[in-house]
Amino acid sequence: MRITKMYKLAGTISGEVGLYEFDFIVTGDVRRNEYVKVWNSSDGWILGRVVSMVDVEEKTATVEIIGYKNERGFLMQPKVTFSRDEKVFKADHTFIMDTLGLGFKSKSSGIHLGMLDGHNIPVYLKKEELIQKHCCILAKTGSGKSYTAGVLIEELLEKNVPLLIIDPHGEYLSLRYENKSEDERKQMERFGITPRGYASKVVVYTPSNFSVNPAADKLFRIDGINLSVNELSDFFTLSDAQLGILYQCINEIKARKEFYTIEEIISGLAESKSTAKWRIIQFLERIRETGILSDSPTQIEELVKPGRASIIDMKGASPKLQQLIVYRLCKEVFEGRKMGKIPPFMLVIEEAHNFCPERGFGEAVSSNILRTIASEGRKFGLGLLVISQRPARVDKNVISQCNTQIILKVTNHNDIKALSKGLEFMSSEMIEEIKRIPLGVALLSSPSIAMPIMIDVRVKRSEHGGRAAEASDSAGAGGGGGGDRGKEEVSKPAGDGGNAEDGDEGEEKAEGRSMLSRLLSD
16 A cells, blocks of 8 residues: 655656656656655555656656565565656655665664765665775775775774775875864764864874874884895896896805895895896895885784774885885785784775786786785685776776775776776766766765665765875974874884884984885886
8 A cells, every 4th residue: 555645746757668767747846866756556666766857848857766675675676667647756765765775874883974965864884894895986086085085994993993004195194183174064963973083093104214204103114034035026026047146145144044134135145256146236225225124024913903094104105115015015914814813904005006007007016915805805804995096097806806886976988988897887877977976975886785876975074185284283283183192192213312122213214315216216
């Protein structure tokens, strides 16, 4: 039995009527992307979405038929077409939520992304789905991909999920400070949030030094003790002759010493009579000069902790060194997660096209390990969040493993072509949608939601991007920057008055410039 008195009339079906869409004459106030419902004699109430206003003067609109939930909770398409002259009503919130699967509203465990576009219906993702089934955020530059990623990161921090963030441009340091934007603060009540900084949960590491990156809390270093030939070959390509010389040199050192450094490898190579040694020595000296190798490397157990976001701020590092760091770090955390040395966590890769490029768009030493994490990481509780403004240039095998996709505005022809081929749900109508998505709105596809939906991404609790500079200055002047800890709590070197374990970091800070940009420059 249907009861229609309580529903607002939107119009009457007229014109083309099919199993997947129909036209109707609009008699009420109806907008594009609005949800409507129509009674079907065979299946009951059916949900639809207004996809276009066909004729503005005659007020004719086209509706995409979404379907109905059967007794088992599956989204089904109606078995028969609608009758012409059937009334079209505006869909109520309860019906929309039930049909689309938006009834998951647990604030304690849900990831609150925002609202269903045009409605005050909150949209939540399941935390477990993000970690176990991966996620990607794709958009053109300036469309809000990093802002949306910041919202996800905030939500995961609220749930104490460990985060390891690869940040090529230092975009996520602003998580430390609460949002000072008056416009965004006014919108927070709608989303049920308040301003907050996450300084007590964020630790920033730099592979460079504190002169290049004064906002960092700690240095990031790779283990430089007992480097094997295989590990050194990660840094640069070796010929068979060079491999032979390096094997011989390292084996001779191992016969004399239990522990050895890169300096001792260089010294051993210098004694070789082969002229092939000079190219190897040149590369090893460049690696040594960067300072990235250390006998006190950054431990993965330090980086991956519940309730912490460890940010690897890559400013000052050359592109090849960035790829090498991502390779070594991802390899270590993947093995560490398999062995249970670190808890389940989310790995965030910003500018993913630089670290796992699609074939034909260059090579990266980090590509294979990221493909492995994309295909196998979910089995071990290692979630992947891939972010890029160039979808066509990201390895399609990595993107295809992301079960949750968040797409903001995309206009580049090659990127749109890649999305249409790589994402199963991408229809021609959705392609047109993402070309004109307004700022702050995203197309969301997730296993827990019955079909892709448009969402109004919530505002951030914390500061975003360039606005953090002002907050950082305030913190330095004693204002605290709105965060929930002071800068004195971070592990920066104490200079001349520092302790012994901070000595190396103090020397690095005193250097006038970084050597990192010289790594493998040719």
